[in-house]
Amino acid sequence: MTRVINFSAGPATLPLPVLEYAHDEFLDFEGTGMSLIEHSHRGAAYAKVHEETKVLFRELLDIPDTHEVLFMQGGASAQFALVPMNLRAPAQSADYVMTGAWSDKALSEAKITGDAREAGTGKVDGKYTRIPTQSELDLDENAAYAHYTTNNTIMGTQFHYVPQTGEVPLVADMSSDILCRPIDVSKYGLIYAGAQKNLGPAGITILILRKDLADRSPDTLPKIFRYSTILAGDSLQNTIPTFAVYMVRNVLRWVQDLGGASAMERRNREKADLIYGMIDENPDFFRCPVERESRSIMNPVFRLPTEELEKTFIAEAAHAGMVGIKGHRSVGGIRTSIYNAMEPSDVERFVDFAKAFAKGAG
Numbered sequence: 001m002t003r004v005i006n007f008s009a010g011p012a013t014l015p016l017p018v019l020e021y022a023h024d025e026f027l028d029f030e031g032t033g034m035s036l037i038e039h040s041h042r043g044a045a046y047a048k049v050h051e052e053t054k055v056l057f058r059e060l061l062d063i064p065d066t067h068e069v070l071f072m073q074g075g076a077s078a079q080f081a082l083v084p085m086n087l088r089a090p091a092q093s094a095d096y097v098m099t100g101a102w103s104d105k106a107l108s109e110a111k112i113t114g115d116a117r118e119a120g121t122g123k124v125d126g127k128y129t130r131i132p133t134q135s136e137l138d139l140d141e142n143a144a145y146a147h148y149t150t151n152n153t154i155m156g157t158q159f160h161y162v163p164q165t166g167e168v169p170l171v172a173d174m175s176s177d178i179l180c181r182p183i184d185v186s187k188y189g190l191i192y193a194g195a196q197k198n199l200g201p202a203g204i205t206i207l208i209l210r211k212d213l214a215d216r217s218p219d220t221l222p223k224i225f226r227y228s229t230i231l232a233g234d235s236l237q238n239t240i241p242t243f244a245v246y247m248v249r250n251v252l253r254w255v256q257d258l259g260g261a262s263a264m265e266r267r268n269r270e271k272a273d274l275i276y277g278m279i280d281e282n283p284d285f286f287r288c289p290v291e292r293e294s295r296s297i298m299n300p301v302f303r304l305p306t307e308e309l310e311k312t313f314i315a316e317a318a319h320a321g322m323v324g325i326k327g328h329r330s331v332g333g334i335r336t337s338i339y340n341a342m343e344p345s346d347v348e349r350f351v352d353f354a355k356a357f358a359k360g361a362g
């Protein structure tokens with residue numbers, strides 16, 4: 001078996017020990033004579049997995065009692081629609097900080113069912129290349145909530161501060177950087193994240209909801225879409241994608257074994273420093289379009305001198321066993337997604353390759 005080094009933005013690489021563990025017990029889950037995915041979502045075998053996953057989240061992100069961990073389906077994209085439908089009253093508006101393609105989508109979905117406005121932007125000359133500072137935000141103190149995207153998977157930018165929104169609940173799309181570092185959950189009304197970037201396979205969305213906000217879910221919303229239903233039903237109101245939750249649990253155990261969220265942050269900064277170091281040390285060949293203070297430690301992006309060279313670079317990297325580095329089609333260039341699971345030694349290999357390529361082409 002030869003596994004490649006997978007820099008894909010999502011679904012993304014998972015820790016090899018996690019895949020091997022699932023592989024080993026796939027046919028017979030803990031001596032029950034059947035696979036976990038053949039067990040009832042209401043049975044004892046799955047119940048343990050469900051509970052442990054929530055407990056691990058609570059421990060790893062130091063989640064206070066005011067908040068609950070929920071699991072939903074439909075990806076982060078479903079939350080673009082469900083956040084306003086649950087948290088915004090008919091007469092209210094909601095604030096959106098605009099920092100990339102996913103913020104654009106979140107805002108446009110929110111506008112379908114009511115009022116929503118831009119509360120700041122990271123656009124410079126028509127491109128999202130930076131994160132606005134707190135003083136650049138234009139917040140409405142009567143907003144139902146203020147929404148932002150903590151890490152912009154496509155643009156390669158990331159918030160390195162938590163916006164202050166006063167009494168207005170802060171809502172964060174953390175799909176591509178949840179658990180990449182410690183966070184203060186008490187500052188948030190709602191955090192949501194599709195699992196397939198930093199937590200596990202596609203199929204499950206994790207929500208960390210301040211429980212009092214579930215009271216806002218209106219009776220006019222079908223029950224299955226209400227946060228109040230999911231909270232009251234412990235995310236088991238209907239059949240949950242049990243395998244996805246199980247894989248997330250295995251990833252969380254792995255994170256815990258490595259030392260938790262602060263260990264992840266050290267590991268991620270080490271990898272990001274390798275890539276940004278390579279870019280900054282070779283300014284004639286590599287160029288990062290993102291403002292320095294706004295650089296993502298999850299999805300570093302960069303350009304080569306020409307698109308022709310970028311094509312050759314991607315092809316030669318693939319030949320050397322490194323895949324998934326083509327930038328998103330909307331922005332081009334190179335993107336190296338280096339989520340928690342990416343090994344520092346694999347990033348070193350990539351950087352060695354990139355430096356040799358620059359030398360050869362220069």
Ligand SMILES: *Cc1c(COP(=O)(O)O)cnc(C)c1O
Pocket residue numbers: 010074075076077078102149151152153173174175176194197
């Ligand atoms: C990938 C991504 C999404 C979309 O996630 P789906 O689960 O495919 O809906 C939303 N927001 C961010 C920041 C993402 O990286």
